Amino acid sequence: MAARRWMWIAWPAFLAAGVLEIIVFALVDPHDLHWLGRALDWSAMAVYTASFFAFWVVAMAGSALTLLLATPETVSGRPGD
Numbered sequence: 001m002a003a004r005r006w007m008w009i010a011w012p013a014f015l016a017a018g019v020l021e022i023i024v025f026a027l028v029d030p031h032d033l034h035w036l037g038r039a040l041d042w043s044a045m046a047v048y049t050a051s052f053f054a055f056w057v058v059a060m061a062g063s064a065l066t067l068l069l070a071t072p073e074t075v076s077g078r079p080g081d
Helices: 002-027 044-070
Strands: none
Touching: 002 044
16 A cells, blocks of 8 residues: 555656656756856756756655645544544
8 A cells, every 4th residue: 555655646746747847948948057156067968857856856745745635544543534
């Protein structure tokens, strides 16, 4: 059951991260990015990879929170309550 819950979290987050990646980098050139006032001197592929994993982590947090809030037995200890 734990593996199924992880997939409930990871798979929608993976899809959301892919969509966010497409939207963000359709509008932003990775070579124009700056970090702490300096130009980010990473390759475009490194920027795409790092941003995809950052989007995935944020989306996983949202999915995990949704699963936590949608599971009533985690709060009361009684199923269906």
